[in-house]
Amino acid sequence: MYHRYGPRYWWPGDSKFEVMVGAILTQNTNWRNVERALANLKRAGVMDPQSIMATHHRKLASWLRPSGYFNVKTRRLRSLCRWLIENGGIGQLQRIATPALRKALLSVYGVGRETADDILLYAFDRPVFVVDAYTRRIFSRLGLIQGNEDYDVIRHLFESEVARDAPGYKEYHALIVAHGKAVCRPVPMCECCCIRSLCVFDGNRGDAAT
């Protein structure tokens, strides 16, 4: 994949905080829409936890609107900022060991396992493997996983099989997304069954494209 797509330079962002914001905003959302919301925050001069907390929900939501789910994402972003401030900021959090830091992130409203791992890998530079929908799709079609395993089962699999190295994990995940976008498309419905979960093409059609 590296040979095909080259270095991805992930995660895009001017600061660790911006990476965290992007991780919240990109939940089930096209990155193109996230960029608009990030630009709104920068233009408003609120790309920091204190400014976010000082902004009314209504106004913050209007800036996040292009990224979709803007009401829930407003709450999630503020809960993350509240957590950052209560814990002394990113600099202090850097001193916490990875397992404890991961648990702390997961306790934040709106931060699930993938978002937590995005933040751990790309903002805190921890060697944590991010498992997303593309990872499940690509590697299930390669026959290496079934695809519906629990998140942490797949994460531990990659972390045990791939050398624990943050820069390597960063590049790998970015390449998985690049490959997923370019080639490994979701399984389309076929005329014979018309039900996605029962489609006979599932697991077969993707092979030629992986």
Next chain:
DNA sequence: ACCCAGGGTCATA
């Protein structure tokens, strides 16, 4: 008129 995109929470069984 669909489907999809760099998920997570909550209620329910």
Next chain:
DNA sequence: TATGACCATGGG
């Protein structure tokens, strides 16, 4: 543990 409803915008 495992589904389903819900959240919402912009692009193909």
